[in-house]
Amino acid sequence: MNILALIPARMGSSRFPGKPMAKILGKPMIGHVYERVARSPLLALTAVATCDREIFDYVESIGGAAVMTKDTYERASDRCAEALLKLEKANNTRYDIVVMVQGDEPMTHPDMIAEAVQPMLDDSTIRVVNLLGKIVNLTEFEDRNCIKVVCDLNSNAMYFSREPIPTPSKTDHIPMGKQVCIIPFRRDYLLEYTRLAPTPLEIAECVDMMRILEHGMKVRMTPTKHNSQAVDTPDDLKRVELLMQDMNV
Numbered sequence: 001m002n003i004l005a006l007i008p009a010r011m012g013s014s015r016f017p018g019k020p021m022a023k024i025l026g027k028p029m030i031g032h033v034y035e036r037v038a039r040s041p042l043l044a045l046t047a048v049a050t051c052d053r054e055i056f057d058y059v060e061s062i063g064g065a066a067v068m069t070k071d072t073y074e075r076a077s078d079r080c081a082e083a084l085l086k087l088e089k090a091n092n093t094r095y096d097i098v099v100m101v102q103g104d105e106p107m108t109h110p111d112m113i114a115e116a117v118q119p120m121l122d123d124s125t126i127r128v129v130n131l132l133g134k135i136v137n138l139t140e141f142e143d144r145n146c147i148k149v150v151c152d153l154n155s156n157a158m159y160f161s162r163e164p165i166p167t168p169s170k171t172d173h174i175p176m177g178k179q180v181c182i183i184p185f186r187r188d189y190l191l192e193y194t195r196l197a198p199t200p201l202e203i204a205e206c207v208d209m210m211r212i213l214e215h216g217m218k219v220r221m222t223p224t225k226h227n228s229q230a231v232d233t234p235d236d237l238k239r240v241e242l243l244m245q246d247m248n249v
Helices: 029-038 053-061 076-091 111-122 138-142 187-195 200-205 209-214 234-244
Strands: 003-009 045-050 065-068 097-101 129-134 148-151 157-161 177-180 182-186 220-223
Touching: 003 029, 003 076, 029 045, 029 053, 029 097, 045 053, 045 076, 053 065, 065 076, 076 097, 076 187, 097 111, 097 187, 111 129, 111 182, 111 220, 129 148, 157 209, 182 187, 200 209
Parallel strands: 003 045, 003 097, 045 065, 129 220
Antiparallel strands: 097 182, 129 177, 129 182, 148 157, 148 177
């Protein structure tokens, strides 16, 4: 398999402007994400997809690959589709799987790439996978920046929400799960995604994967054994910096 990792990143976050270049342990967050993802031995190439020259120039300055995209995208998946086609043309190659890793996941472990891709290697009918993390406290469960997910008995997503799901009073014996934004697509399916019309619940929840579910297709969820904390706010940045001080990856 010829596998590409794409890291979508932009400076214009409404919750945390300039987030990709915010420093963690003296290094811009996008640098941490890029370097950790690129350590996965499964990947033929890791690249950052961005509409901002500041991010592009920084990634190139550390010896990384970056692709400039349009600045009109609402969804990271759409940005990655443009970057995929540009990289295929520039490198005269065709990728089989595209792993989208959000640029606000600085605690990404290289092994998480393998965790996410393995279901596709085992089953050729699976077209998109999300990593599934554990929610360990009520604060995270109630945080709108944490995307909750409930699954069916076959490990396919039933719904993603920024609200607490399942019903809080009924969660004593039901694991509380969250989306970890390491998302492999089969190459042609990513391009198909961009041709699907945006959907009401996708817009309401602001979650890419809802477009797939609302069009009646499946998203396979697979658990990760690694702890991960996305950075959505300046407070998250401080919390993640403390957590990363003890990481050796």
